[in-house]
Amino acid sequence: MERRGRGRNVSSSQSTRGRSNRFVSKPTSAATPKSSSGGATGTEKAQKDAVDNHSDVPAIVGTCPLMCPEGERAQRERLRDLAVFERLHGNPRQSSPDLAVKKFFRTTSNKQVEASDVRPLPVLEDTLNYLLNLFDSREYPFEVVHDFLFDRTRSIRQDLSMQNVVNDKVIHMYEKMVKFHIISLRKLRGCRSQNTSSTHYLNMEQLAKTLTSLFDLYEAHRHSNSTYENEAEFCSFYVLLHLGPNSQPMGESLSWWFSHLPSLLIKSKEMCFSRKILQFFRMGNYKRFLSTIAAEASYLQYCILEPYINQVRALAVSCINNGGYKLHPYPLAHLSKLLMMTESDLESLCRACGLDICTDEDGCNLLPTKQTTFCHPKDGFQSYRVLGLEEFER
Incomplete structure (x- = not known):
């Protein structure tokens, strides 16, 4: 059979944490x-x-x-139903076997x-x-x-x-x-x-x-x-997709799914990572949550986890604001290290959460505690870098 479907082979090697060749997996036959x-x-x-x-x-x-079958391509050419990637020389009424899908x-x-x-x-x-x-x-x-x-x-x-x-x-x-x-x-x-x-x-x-x-x-x-x-x-992706409080993307409980999973998969390093992340997230252990991501997450795992990172950071800011001593504001320099972000990003996060920042006599930024104005931003958090994961941010 003549095979004219156009495609390009992809390299078979991929770094565990890198972004290059992102769609390549290890051979599935093994x-x-x-x-x-x-x-x-x-x-x-x-x-x-x-x-x-x-x-x-x-x-x-x-x-x-x-x-793309020839009949479908001809019909979509007549109807001008061609995506921009399918148009021959940009013509919305003409495609080719090498472009139409x-x-x-x-x-x-x-x-x-x-x-x-x-x-x-x-x-x-x-x-x-x-x-x-x-x-x-x-x-x-x-x-x-x-x-x-x-x-x-x-x-x-x-x-x-x-x-x-x-x-x-x-x-x-x-x-x-x-x-x-x-x-x-x-x-x-x-x-x-x-x-x-x-x-x-x-x-x-x-x-x-x-x-x-x-x-x-x-x-x-x-x-x-x-x-x-x-x-x-x-399997680790499946676990991480359940991170949110109302997440149940596949219609079954995570505990039931774990009970039917082979022990070899449960003990794998990928599953150990995802289970730790799930535990730290639910416990509110922001320090372990962030440090474990920085040390162990792959790029694909990070893609799932990214929106939860700022949620955990906001939780940390809320805990410090509520639990701190009013006469002793918390140094932003120290908190930024715990939350693995720059001090300027942390200041932006605090202000987005409705908190004020003050400066001491040495010019150091501080977070006054016991503020009653804490709130989550209505439009969500802006993107803040994770120090140590710059390779994923590019």
Whole structure:
């Protein structure tokens, strides 16, 4: 079969904490022994539910050799329904096989879909690599880039689902798509458009669905006593997504999920990190929370944790304000070290929380305690750097 779906191969190496090659995982084919206790659901059920549950009808074997079926491309050219990345020389009515990517369309059954409109796995791999190479494009605002990749990666998952494919390559693709949604969490926070909040919500929703499907794929393709090499990393993401007081992104309690997790995963360094972070956050131990992130967090874990860092800092400021002795204002220089931020950023944070700052006779900034004006900023916190994690801030 001629495969004209355009894609670029990505380097197979990735630093644990660095940002380069962010969508690359360790090879998923490598598996390690796991404990037999606390296993997850059976392989048959996981195979059935692996992706969006299209297996109630015979799976389709896709035959489309392009990133976008020719019929869809022609129709969208007529309707001027081409994303900016799909336009040939900027023409809103003309695309090409190297630019057009199949859109997501809702279907109720595989019976409604022709095999010629479904892309086989090799084409889907190339298409995903092509899309992810657009992720850091600076030609358009990130909201535009995200909107395109959000829809087209969803279409990739739909084609995989309709073909009921479960193997190492599919797992690797799902890992990449989970990473796309996680990095997007952070990048969307830096966007200032009016629709960012709804976009962020939809991104979080699809992150949860993609991660759920990935866990089902792990289980469906699992050998009798094995865990995937990257499984602990993605399990840690699941835990960190539960950090907020009302967070339950996948519809089940975290305690129930822990009870069904293999002990080998529970004991992994990635899961130990996420469990410590969860514990410190719920205890309000801001010093351990911040120092553990600075010492151990990967870039992807930081993308999830970033909004909670300023929440914890504000909690620390509130505790010191309420618990301090009124006649002894707290030195900002000392507090800024505890909160791993510059003194000027800490002063800005305190003022955003409604607190005044004073200066002593030596010119040192102090936080007067027992102020009754503390409040959380209505529009949220601005972005403050974490000292020690400058590599993630670039």
